[in-house]
Amino acid sequence: MNASLKARIVCSLLSLLILAPILAVNAEVVPQEWQNTIEAYLRQVDVNTTAEIVIYLVQSLSGHGITKEGSEINEIVKLGVYIFNELPLDTPNGPVVGIGKSGKDNGVLVLVAMEEQEWRIEVGYGLEGDITDIESNWIAQAHLIPKFQEEKYGEGLYDTVAALAQKIPAAQDGGLPIRERYFYENTATAEQEIPWWVTILIIAIFGVIGVVIIIIAYLVKTGRVKADRSGRSYQGGDRSGGGGRTPSGPKGGGGRSGGGGSKGKW
Amino acid sequence: MILSVLIAGGVIFFLYYGTFNNLVGLEESVDEKWAEVQQELQRRYDLIPRVVNATKLYIQYEGSVLEEITTLRSQWATAMQTGDMDTINNATGEMESSLSRLIAVFEAYPDLKASQVVQDLMVTLEGTENRISTERMRFNEATRDYNRAVRVFPANMWAPGWGFERRTYFEAKVGAEEPPPVPID
Secondary structure, X not given: OOHHHHHHHHHHHHHHHHHHHHHOOOOOOOOHHHHHHHHHHHHHHHHHHOOEEEEEEEOOOOOOOOEEOOEEOOOHHHHHXXXXXXXXXXXXXXXXXXXXXXXXXXXEEEEEEOOOOEEEEEEEHHHOOOOOHHHHHHHHHHHHHHHHHOOOHHHHHHHHHHHHHHOOOOOOOOOOOOOOOOEEEEOOOOOOOOOHHHHHHHHHHHHHHHHHHHHHHHHHHOXXXXXXXXXXXXXXXXXXXXXXXXXXXXXXXXXXXEEEEEEEEO | OXXXXXXXXXXXXXXXXXXXXXXHHHHHHHHHHHHHHHHHHHHHHHHHHHHHHHHHOOOHHHHHHHHHHXXXXXXXXXXXXXXXXXXXXXXXXXXXXXXXXXXXXXXXXXXXXXXXXXXXXXXXXXXXXXXHHHHHHHHHHHHHHHHHHHHOXXXXXXXXXXXXXXXXXXXXXXXXXXXXXXXXX
């Protein structure tokens, strides 16, 4: 390891140390323990019923960055339809489009917008008989709204999906591929105002890094420091291209919906 | 010489039939999506009498709204039978604006909102409106793709001869694009 690399590592660690508190501003709405509980529960539901219930939480209906034909979707029903049918939900195995199994259309999406205090339950075509619009509204009235009013978001979502899952009959055909992820939290908002001093700080840090690199380069050039070019290997280019549609291989997804379900405010 | 003529002929042949098959597929998709839209419109049509009956008792003073909705409902059914897109668009628009007036009436009557039956009906109505707008969006997207395919080269040379004509979008003329807001808090 040469001096240049060392200097760069020190610099990036330093900048990380300074930037860390700023990056942590967008904290999670649902505590990690609840997320884990919900994930585990919904995975079990997927195994037992083959139905896929996905929770998608946005901080706000504006600024979440989900766009269709170039413009952001700011209306909760349209956003729900889009997330359900067209948004590749990024799972560890790659992007998957469509909630619920392909052909069975047995997906449910629970979408909540924190700032606007709006909820939406979108039911896939295949479950419209098991979970009617009226029933989805009852479930939200009974479980989601009261808990959300107490700011118990994790518990509210868990109770809601549990009530929804109870409406879904057990599957006759087990062993279908399941999803990788059931809980999504999108904390991006429109007005992420960065204070002026942070901007100056970031510029200063990059300035320092630049100066250090120039000094080291000068030292290397004049022969005062020896560059070690042998042991370096850059592992670039191993990321797969984004925007891919459903790749092959066993995994859930592929279900469709058409605006069924209910919505409201808490 | 003969070979190049054969190759050129072959290319044109495949282009010709490829274009035809592509248009058939796209038109099929438009028709399929229109069937979905019709199904949801039928759902709304069936729902309206239930809404009218359930609310009649509560809003005697605003009976004219209910009468109007019933009239527009039957006019809409007649328009659907013509199969003409412009007629359907107009009738649908009028019915939708009338429905949103009914919803405004709901908001003005607290007894109405307190009734569980009415509240459930409102949720059903709202779900129906959401379904209509979703299927309408898909139909219009399919129509756009089809219209685009009909107009591009080389399809534009042959499409009129094959009977592929531009399709009209399904847009309610008078009413709003958005489903009427349903006042349930």
